[in-house]
Amino acid sequence: MTPFLSATSPRLRRRMIGSSASGLAITACHVLQGICLAGLVGTLLGDTSLGGAASPFPWLAGFAVLILIKGVLIWVSEIIAQSTAQATKEELRQRLLTHLIDLGPGVTLRRQTGDLQATIVGGVEAVESYYSRYLPAIIVAVIGCAGVLAVLALVDWPSALLLGAFVVAFPLLDRFWMRWQMPAVSGVFAAMGAFGAELLDALQGILTLKTFNASQAWRHRLSARADALASESIRAAAVTMMRTGVTGFVTLSGTALVVSVDAWRVAAGELSPFALFLALFLTREAFRPLDRLEKEFHTAWAAGGAMQSIRDLLALEAPVHEPASPAPCPHRTDIAFDAVDFSYDGSDTPALSSVSFTVRENEFVAIVGPSGAGKSTIATLLPRFFDPDRGAIRIGGTDIRTLSLGTLRRLIGAVSQDTTLFSGTIAENLRLANPDATEIELRAALEAAHLAPLINSLPQGLDTPLGERGAGLSGGQRQRLAIARALLKDAPILLLDEATSNVDPASEKAIQAAIDGFRGRRTLIVIAHRLSTVAAADRVLVFERGRLVEAGSPQSLAIAGGAFARLAFTEGDVL
Numbered sequence: 001m002t003p004f005l006s007a008t009s010p011r012l013r014r015r016m017i018g019s020s021a022s023g024l025a026i027t028a029c030h031v032l033q034g035i036c037l038a039g040l041v042g043t044l045l046g047d048t049s050l051g052g053a054a055s056p057f058p059w060l061a062g063f064a065v066l067i068l069i070k071g072v073l074i075w076v077s078e079i080i081a082q083s084t085a086q087a088t089k090e091e092l093r094q095r096l097l098t099h100l101i102d103l104g105p106g107v108t109l110r111r112q113t114g115d116l117q118a119t120i121v122g123g124v125e126a127v128e129s130y131y132s133r134y135l136p137a138i139i140v141a142v143i144g145c146a147g148v149l150a151v152l153a154l155v156d157w158p159s160a161l162l163l164g165a166f167v168v169a170f171p172l173l174d175r176f177w178m179r180w181q182m183p184a185v186s187g188v189f190a191a192m193g194a195f196g197a198e199l200l201d202a203l204q205g206i207l208t209l210k211t212f213n214a215s216q217a218w219r220h221r222l223s224a225r226a227d228a229l230a231s232e233s234i235r236a237a238a239v240t241m242m243r244t245g246v247t248g249f250v251t252l253s254g255t256a257l258v259v260s261v262d263a264w265r266v267a268a269g270e271l272s273p274f275a276l277f278l279a280l281f282l283t284r285e286a287f288r289p290l291d292r293l294e295k296e297f298h299t300a301w302a303a304g305g306a307m308q309s310i311r312d313l314l315a316l317e318a319p320v321h322e323p324a325s326p327a328p329c330p331h332r333t334d335i336a337f338d339a340v341d342f343s344y345d346g347s348d349t350p351a352l353s354s355v356s357f358t359v360r361e362n363e364f365v366a367i368v369g370p371s372g373a374g375k376s377t378i379a380t381l382l383p384r385f386f387d388p389d390r391g392a393i394r395i396g397g398t399d400i401r402t403l404s405l406g407t408l409r410r411l412i413g414a415v416s417q418d419t420t421l422f423s424g425t426i427a428e429n430l431r432l433a434n435p436d437a438t439e440i441e442l443r444a445a446l447e448a449a450h451l452a453p454l455i456n457s458l459p460q461g462l463d464t465p466l467g468e469r470g471a472g473l474s475g476g477q478r479q480r481l482a483i484a485r486a487l488l489k490d491a492p493i494l495l496l497d498e499a500t501s502n503v504d505p506a507s508e509k510a511i512q513a514a515i516d517g518f519r520g521r522r523t524l525i526v527i528a529h530r531l532s533t534v535a536a537a538d539r540v541l542v543f544e545r546g547r548l549v550e551a552g553s554p555q556s557l558a559i560a561g562g563a564f565a566r567l568a569f570t571e572g573d574v575l
């Protein structure tokens, strides 16, 4: 696992250095405390190697002062760890969100939103302690252990050498053990993922499960997943406990050997009691950073999977790129699709094949066709969420690939199949399209979308708060609010994808009236599901299996008895 954030973030690097420095200062305190204790015991035993310092009080005073300093350092270290954690989360989320926004909706269309959310929320949480705890713990372990051994070597190098062998063996054995046992432990992550996914499905689909009386069966599935998770967790816990046994064995045997050898040397008159006690206390201090590293290891472990998904997301290439030198904004808004071919990534069937058509400026064109015919794909290509594989799309004669994305998207107001309204007031939702819009402009847009009477009847009017995804409004009202928002953008091209699908007749009438209101004033493309919408259009384009099979006025197509007539006949009022 390679860290990928520290190299790009000086702020985070500074915090990690601070965290490591405070960890090392704590280790230094421990070492000095060990020296004080050894000095204290040596003095009490009348050790002559201490230069005849008869009083134990300086050692005692030093020990007490060090306890105070260590307390402050532990507090500082915790504060730095917390602030590193916050900085990591902020930094990573900012990088991910900026990247995601640069990637554009093409990527969110291709990936599951749940996946993205898990990476940005849960993944970042898992990775945070890698930076705030694990990496500093590695630095403290390496430098701290070397420092402890160096201090011991100054007093007695054979003890340092013997202890050094165990200090090196500790992480090597730990690593070997974990590699060996990894397959037994990794199952817990898969089991946790499976349980989480199943639970999320059940919560999101609770209404469907109840409707189909399937909640009992789902409960059995969930409890089977929970059982699997429990047994994997017990297996993982057994491995982890045995791991603690392995490292504990190294620590204890190292301590026992160093102390026994040194005691024997003291008895033989080769070593002073002070050196013996110093070796005893420093042995504890040499293993302390390694113990901490072992405890933090599980955070790095949990971060492993999350880091991979974050790295994958950061490595994603945007499906469209800004032109190097953008063309000026076109003066006209006629649209031309010229021999456009397009397939979605990973799909063998083309979504659009050799599609050519034009829409005149301020013309009202309806696009119809059976499900999967490619209608929404047209609405996806026009604002350049993807580029065609072949062919070109032009607005006012300019290839849209030569326009900056900002210029292009300012030309288009869109209402999609899946209207997104956000938590916030009605006014806030409207102002997404135009943050500077005045209240008069908001009301005019609502009027044009035939929503003004409803909003005026609400006690809080424009300041009425909406729940998540526009909760509090009916489907039709949400669509009309989305139309009002698109109008507020005042874009010359208006793209309505299935605006009247799944709405009540009253809403449909209101939407219809709204569409009629901007006929001849905007270039209007409506992906239509209703005959009533189609009948009002200047022209209808009929698609089947990604190809344009018919085009003409609704009346002429109805008489021609071709694809449009068949569609109208089979679908009745609803196309």
Ligand SMILES: Nc1ncnc2c1ncn2[C@@H]1O[C@H](COP(=O)(O)OP(=O)(O)OP(=O)(O)O)[C@@H](O)[C@H]1O
Residues within 6 Å of the ligand: 109, 110, 344, 345, 347, 349, 350, 351, 369, 370, 371, 372, 373, 374, 375, 376, 377, 378
């Ligand atoms: N994000 C996607 N990834 C892969 N294939 C897709 C994607 N979106 C659409 N398709 C495929 O492209 C083809 C055209 O889909 P499109 O959504 O444009 O049809 P549509 O006419 O709008 O259908 P509907 O009326 O059901 O919305 C279909 O075969 C569909 O399965």
